Amino acid sequence: MSTFVDNVIRLIFQLIVVFGIWRMIKPIVDRQISLSDSKRDLRKNLKKQRERTLKIRKGIYKHLDDLLYLVQKGYEPGASVTKFLIRSIFMFIGIFLLSFLLLRGLPALTNSDISFLQNTQTPAKESWQFPFYLAILAAVIPYLQLRYRYSIRQAKGSYDLLEVVKIYAKYCYLSIDVALHRTSEFLREDNVLRDPLKSLAEAFANYRTTAELNEEAARFTRAVSTTFASNFVSDLLNAEREGTHFLNASLLDLNQAMETQRETIMDVKSNNRDAVSLGLWVNLFTFICCVGSFMFLVNPKVYFKLQFQTTIGLTFLVIIISSFFAALIMSVILARPKLDYM
Template identity: 50%
Template sequence: MNNISDYAIRLFFHFLVVLGIWKLVKPLIDEQLRYIAKKSEYRKNAKHFNEASKRNKRFIYRHLDNLLYLTQDKYEPFVSVTKFILQSGFLLVGIFIITLLTMQELPSLFSSDPFFDGNLQISNIETIKSVWKLPMLLAILAGSIPYIVMRYKYTKRQTEGSYDLLDVVKIYAKYTYLSVDAALYATSDFLMDNNVLKRPLRILADEFSNYSNETMLQGEAQRFASSVSTTFARIFISDLLDAEKEGNVNLNLSLLELNDSMEQQRETILTVKANNSDAIKLGLYGNLLVFVLSIGTFMFMLKPGLYFKLQFQTPIGVTFFMIIVISFVIAFLFSILLSRPKLDYQ
């Protein structure tokens, strides 16, 4: 038991070393990325932007860029995506190295593990060949955590953004006498800091003030609408594009109608949610209750010692336990997300 605690402490300090290295190189990476973004004028140079979109913006890049656009409060084109990829890659490599280095020192504890070949005392090279599978699995799981967290945060913020759009519409309606970009800037400044659309709205304002062709403006406007992903957001963006093209003559009336529709739908959603609050709570905590009761029942029937031995010292027990835990976490997250539907017509 003491050996295991020693190895756990050693693993912890290995992780601290890798974390310290990342903290040292992170400022240099940030500075270099901002220098590259500024030099290429990524956001302001339309020609470069269009070429980069065709040449560099592959599916993975576009996907991460759209997620970070809504989830990162200090989102910067090109910089945020590159930094996220580097952080995830550094985490994957770091976890693999520290796990591999630590596990080379305790081969006897894992001699019966299915990830190993069982021949772990020949040499360092042979040990590495034998133990690389589990560290690689742990590294992949660790490296995917930032994406999973960002994906969950994106889904949550999409829902929040659908409600925050109501504030945007209300405030923007007061500035319809201004140009579209000026009204967007004023609306963004007036929004609370906890409004998830504050930063995307300012980016949209930058695009309205600096665009050089209609295709570029359409792309940024549709990205804003897609980040909220509601019919109300598409109507709002359509109104802005019409106002930019034809003037603000009918904009105020259109926004007032949109505001009334959103208010009415919001009241409907709140009413339905109140009527189904018990079912929502059951979905949130029912699985947790079943999970705890099932474990408690098995421990009572088998005795704690035998239960832990069967659950955590056999491949089948560990596999099923991981499947149950992962399924429970996924169901719990979905229950949280579904407990507050988007502010939309559906």
């Protein structure tokens, strides 16, 4: 058992070293990316820059860009995605090397004379497989964290939109871009729509084509992803085309509908909160009890060998971790539903 404790302590210190290395090189990477974007912006005018931004918003790059658009403070188009990908690659390489070197020093922990374990020894040429799977899991963790924060902020953004509508209604006499800028300045610091609202205001102020404006407006709608957000953006686009004569009345109706729906959702949420929390924590408690009991029955050496050096053990470990993450996301969604029509 002392061998296991020694290796765990060594792994912890190695992770601290990797984290320290990343903290050292992160400012250099961020500065180089920012300088590269600044030089590129100096060589291109506003139209070419916007065309480049629309072009890179495809596939996985577009997906990450949309997530960071709502989650990251100080979001930078393009640069934020590049920084995120570099961090994920660093996590993959660092965890793979650490786990590979660590497992090469663990034969004493997993050696056993028990007969049913004699055929479960991992060949040396396949010793990279578990570190590789572990590195993939570590590289995916930043994305899972991003998705989790996005789900929380998206739900919060649906409620923060109510504040946006209330404040914007006071500035309907101004042009769309000026009113959006003014609204973002009066929003609370914890309002998740402050930065997206500023980006939307810039789009209304500097767009060259209708398609360009519609793309940015659709992006804001996707960030909140509610019917109320679609109605709000549609009102702004109609006001941009036809004038702001009826915008104030439309926003007042939208505000009233959101207030009514908010009261309904609060009543439903109060009735379901305990059941959702109980379902999540009971699963976690059951898993800990089962693992602890099995480890006590077969001793830690046998358990770790079955769990981490057999195909079945690794497969079930991945399934269990994935199911817990899915349960966590579902609990977040159910515990705080969006401010939308149910």
